[in-house]
Structure formats: structure tokens, C-alpha cells
Amino acid sequence: MNCIIVDDEPLARKGMEMNIATVESLELLGSFSNPLAAGDFLRKTNVDLMFLDINMPELSGLDFLKTLRHAPMVIFTTAYPQYALESYELDAIDYLVKPIRIERFLKAVNK
Template identity: 50%
Template sequence: MATLPPKEDDPYKLKCLIIDDEPIAVRGIINYINALGTLEIVGHCSTAMEASEALKANTVDLLFLDINMPYLTGLEFLESLENPPLCIITTAYAEYALEGFRLNVVDYLMKPISFQRFFQAVSKAREIFRSELMLKEEPQESNSDMYVRQGDSFQRIRWMDILYIESMQNYLKIHFKDEALIIHQTMASIEAMLPKDYFFRIHRSYLINVSHIDTISGGRVIVGGKELPLSRQRRDELLNSVVYKNLISK
């Protein structure tokens, strides 16, 4: 198979990790990656435990993840990650496709994997990666519009209209005045996108827009008429760094 020349200046060259306990499958994926020339392999692992260590030691943008592995399945491993990279499932089991897409995987490839399907999945991953990079680079403070990921597409919202964001295991629920939007994204990733002068983490599960605070009382914050828990460790910081500062500025 002919190999495309690598693009050293390609800003969207994803660093990928292969997680599969079948040597033949690993070699096949490596051959496809080498043929594309648009990905960089940081390593390959045969168990979820090895993969966990590899993620700690390396920057990884994309996983090629098998499902049927010893000790911990690929889906169990993916669900355990707090802020998972993009993921392409590679498996011989079709029955887990729905569960895979519930975890917001980029694509679900059935073994034996054709080069055409592999190319399609990688192209899709690169486009999502490119879009996410553009969102991070855009200065959100000067623009009230932002985009949140829904599957392989992005929806535009106005962060000024957000009342608060609630963490729900692998999902987030963004609360507005008259509606709520459920997205598959981590709290850490969306917090990094939002202007820090306006948004404050009052609790492990809640991020609030301070401009919509109605009342702060004891261990509770009322935002848009909804009573939310305020952790003891965060109460003083909320008062000192957000509320008092805003009162003085007014």
C-alpha cells in the first residue's frame, strides 16, 4: 500500500493511541495510519490498564478502541474517563453499537475494517478536532455566542443566557430561562470555554452564571429561581472573588 508523504506542518495531525489485544488488528490499524500520513501514533496497548497509564504519559487526541479486552471492556474504560479523547471503536461485535454512540464515539468500525471505512472515520475525527480547536482559539469574552458539541455537529448558544450548568454523569445539562439543553461534554471542557469573570463552579456538579444569581444564603445559591448547593470550600471564594468584586465595579 502506498504511503502518503507526512504533512509536518499539519496543525490537525491527531496523536492517536491504539487499544486492542489482537496483534493482527493492531498491525492492520498501524498500516492504515501509515498509509494516510495524517495521524501520529503515540503507542498501542492491549489492556485498559495499560491505556490508562499511556493517557497519563502522553497527549492523545484520538483513541482506536477495541471492546472485547481482558479485565475491563473498551466501553467500560471509555466511560471511566473524565475527559476522554475522540474515540473510534474497532470491534467484531455489532451489538454494542448503540452503547458506543451513547458515549459519543466518532465512529463504530466493524472488523475486518476496510480502508474506505477507516478513511471515513479518520476524516470525521479530524473535522471534529479541527472544529474544537477553532472554538478554543476564538475569544469567547468578546462574543456572547459559543458552540457546544452535539454528536458530530455543533449548536450555537449565547453564554450570556445560560443560568447554570449541571453535571449528569457523562452528560451536562445547560439550563436557560425557558429550556434546557443536554450535551455530551465534560464540566472541565465547557468551563474552559466560558469567560471566568462570569462563570463560577459552586459545587462539583454545578457551574453558575454569576450575573443571574438571585440570592446567596448559607450553603445555597438561588439562580433563576432554582436553589443550588454551594460547597463550604467555595462559598468564601464566591463572595470574595466574584460577588464583592462585581458590587464594587457597580
């Protein structure tokens, strides 16, 4: 399954990259520090799954997802648990609260 990461925090992206590397069925196609660059990539590339942060300076992950005409499956990754309900209203597969434990990550990607 092809996936991308969208998160403005370099450490969070690195941690997610390490988690993804533990799952043989996931292939990381890109890691983006802002949703605008990710949006350009998504328009040109078939992506199955997106790990998406919520609180980003340019555009929130929730608002970014609303702009996508053909969004991939989404697992939100955030330090803010209060956005969980809204994320599920946008048909998110899961909602991971940082710091993300590998067991919780594996449960999310196996849904």
C-alpha cells in the same frame, strides 16, 4: 493528530497500525494490548484520538472509556456490531466492525 490503539488482538493492532500509516495527518503514539496500560499512558500524554476495541479480557472498551476523566475522541474497532448504540451514547466518533476495510477506516478518520 496524535492517536493510540487499544486492542488485545496483536493482528488487529498490526492492521490498525498499517491503516494509520496511510494517513499523513495521523501520528501513532502507542499501541496497547490492554486498557490499563493505555489508561496510564493517557494520564501522562495528550492524545487526540483513540482506536478502541470493545471485547477485551481485562476491561471492556466501553467500561474503560467510562473511567476516563478526559477522554480523547474515540473510534471503536470491534467484531461485535451489537454494541454500536452504546458506543454512540458515549459520544464515539465512529464504530468500525472488523475486518476493517481501508475505505471505511478513511471515512471514519475524516469525520
